[in-house]
Amino acid sequence: MAVMVATLTITAGPAHSATQPVKACPKYHDAMRKAGLPPALFSPIMYRESRCDPKAIGWNYQPGMSYKDCKRAPAHVYKRCRAVRTYDSGLLQINSSWVSVTAKVCKSRYGDMSVLLQPACNLAVAAHLYKTSGIGNWRATSGK
Numbered sequence: 001m002a003v004m005v006a007t008l009t010i011t012a013g014p015a016h017s018a019t020q021p022v023k024a025c026p027k028y029h030d031a032m033r034k035a036g037l038p039p040a041l042f043s044p045i046m047y048r049e050s051r052c053d054p055k056a057i058g059w060n061y062q063p064g065m066s067y068k069d070c071k072r073a074p075a076h077v078y079k080r081c082r083a084v085r086t087y088d089s090g091l092l093q094i095n096s097s098w099v100s101v102t103a104k105v106c107k108s109r110y111g112d113m114s115v116l117l118q119p120a121c122n123l124a125v126a127a128h129l130y131k132t133s134g135i136g137n138w139r140a141t142s143g144k
Helices: 026-035 039-050 099-106 113-119 117-136
Strands: 006-011 019-024 057-061 084-089
Touching: 026 039, 026 117, 039 099, 039 117, 084 113, 099 117, 113 117
Parallel strands: none
Antiparallel strands: 006 019, 057 084
């Protein structure tokens, strides 16, 4: 599957400041608007979180543990590794701790976090989180 990536230019600060290129996911701008998410804000976040890949999964490990403490396995098995604390799923990397919200918003079976790999569900949950608690659920943790 080919993923289209575009580059935006955002100017921070006064007009004389240097511009900084920001990666974005324009393919999902209409879906973001439909879900109630501002693309100017969420498109660069989406790029940083998943590189525009709706099937992206990010693993969060127990303190002092890492991927080295788990055997390679498909995601549905890997998530049960004792080293995995939580995991983040989909375009905007919704954390697995949002079980109740995901079930309610996506009208899915409680505990079925695989629905977050569907763009419409992922964006709907992100919109719910954004409307109820702001942008704080997406903190910049790396420059990658």
